[in-house]
Amino acid sequence: MTTLNHLDARSACISQYDPQALPVSAAQAIVLQWVTPLTASERVPLREALARVLAADMISPIDVPAHDNAAMDGYAFDGAALAAFASGSTALTLKVGGKAFAGHAFEGEVAQGQCVRIMTGAPMPAGCDTVVPQESVQVQDGAITFGPAALECGANRRRRGEDLARGGVALAAGRVLRASDIGLLASLGCVEADVRQRLRVAYFSTGDELRSPGEALEPGCIYDSNRYALGAMLQRLNVEAIDLGVVRDDPAALAATLKLAAETADVVLTSGGVSVGEADFTRTQLQALGDVSFWSLAMRPGRPLAFGRIWSGGRPGAGRAALLFGLPGNPVATMVSFYQIVRPALMAMAGAQPQPVPLVPALSEASIRKRAGRTEFQRGLAYRDSQGQWRVAPTGSQSSGALSTMSEANCFIVLAHEATDLDAGDVVDIMLFDGLV
Structure with a gap:
């Protein structure tokens, strides 16, 4: 394409925009510009x-807890009795006037000098x-005796x-519901939840081999x-995944599938066909069927990566539009590209709150060769030593x-765009796979 199309023009406003060697951070920013969250x-x-992604704030219909309650097994009493310690008393004796259990409250009156x-x-x-905790008292003849210790009025x-207060926000819209959230909603008496409809993601591979x-497996095939x-x-993200199989290296077949x-x-999502080989047709079909924002990243692995929009009618503006990510064909490059570029976009489109994966500083146990001008995501095996480092x-x-x-690793070693060679013992950032892959 000889001129900037609409998507290109908007992307060009991003700092460091270069469609042939785009920094990872700029690519992430461009992609998120074109994300429209689902509303259904x-x-x-x-x-x-x-x-699933919560569609609206979940408002608590009740107080949690529903009543003042004991935080541990022991004896309940009026904390005003502790004032006696201020006058030099060394012990407090209270008569046990009854019992209270979860689900079975004590309904009687607690007289002065009594406990339950x-x-x-x-x-x-x-x-x-x-x-007062049960382990802090001595029990004898239906009464308890305990010393002042560190007990304060209102303790335990x-x-x-x-x-949670009744009418307060229990869970905010956009939250990806976890097991603890399901338990929280159940504790509020909820039997259902309003969630965003699942994002629909179609994916296929390209290549005669x-x-x-x-x-x-014929000779030359994989x-x-x-x-x-x-x-x-995609299954980990709980989207509606549509597997369109393998598309051969044929422009007409690729166009029809797109x-x-x-x-x-x-x-x-496609994999393969976005480099400059004679049989790499994804990039050319993307340009024919829609807009192209970028097609190469300053990233390793994952340099050849096309992003844009395509239309079901076969030309820009005709029919239904979808975002397209043309991922590289090498398997690790495909996975790195998915996690660093595609995953954040899918979560944003699904209506989820931003959930950046944290980076953790670690000491490198080996020297690492690195060229400035690209972000690298090397596979690593991380652990904590006896000092917690x-x-x-x-x-x-x-x-x-x-x-x-990739299967052996438990993290990415993230080497920043401007970084150069590192020595053993240097500090690097790692992105742990737990919660990601």
């Missing part, structure tokens, strides 16, 4: 809400505001609404790992085709 929602049973045996979670009896009591597992890895990564994908999905070492070959070292 649906109500699902609580048991089906895990990993109470279990964790039981409602505090009227007139009581303090709990959980107040009504302390966790690709065969699916289970098919015969099994298609990228499509299976993409399917698994138009079908744009008609049925919000986002289209994170340490990391690269996991063998860093070739973008060496998928075995």
Whole structure:
């Protein structure tokens, strides 16, 4: 394309814009510019809400806890009795006037000089505001005796609404619901949750050499790992994944598949066909069917990566539009590109709150060669030593085709765009796979 199209023009406003060697941070910013979060929602049973995106603030219908209650097993009493310690008394004796259990409150009156045996979670009896732990008292003849220790008025009591007040926001819209959130919603009496509809993502691999597992492997052919890895990564994000299989190196077949994908999905992912080889058609078809923002990143692995929009009608503005990510063909490059560029975009489109993966400083156990002018994501194996310091070492070959070292790794070693060679013992940033892959 000889002139900037609409998508190009808007992308060009991003600092460091270079469609042929775009820094990772600039690529992430461009992609997020073109993300439109889904607005449609649906109500699902609580048991089906895990990993879904909350569509609206969840307002607590009750106080949590619903009443003042005991934070531990012990004896509840009026904390005013502790004032006797200020006058030099060395012990306090209280007569046990009853018992309180979770689900079975003590309904009687607690007279001055009395206490109530109470279990964790039981409602505090009227007139009581303090709990002395059972291990701190001596029990004899229906009474307890304990010393002043560090007990203060109001100790070991959980107040009504302390966790959540009725009418307050229990969970904010955009939250990706975790197991703890499901438990929290259940504790509020919720049986359903309003969540965003699932994002629809179509994906396929390109290449005459690709065969699916289970098919015969002719000479010169390889099994298609990228499509299976993409399917698994999409499954972790709980999107509606549409597997369109393998598309051969034929421009007409590729164009037809891209138009079908744009008609049925919000986002289209391809792997392979975005470099400059004679049979790499994804880039040219993307230019024909839509807009191209960039097609190469200053990133390793994952340099050839196309991003833009395509239309189901076969030309810009015709039919239904979908965002397209043309990922590289090497398997590790495909995965790195997905995690660093695609995943944040999919989460934003799904309506999720931003959830950047934290970087952790670690000491490198090996020297690492690095050229300035590109961001590198090397596979590493990280651990914490006996002093609690994170340490990391690269996991063998860093070739973008060496998928075995991706399986061996538990983190990415993130080498910044401007970084150069590092020595053993230098501090590097690592991105732990736990919660990511």
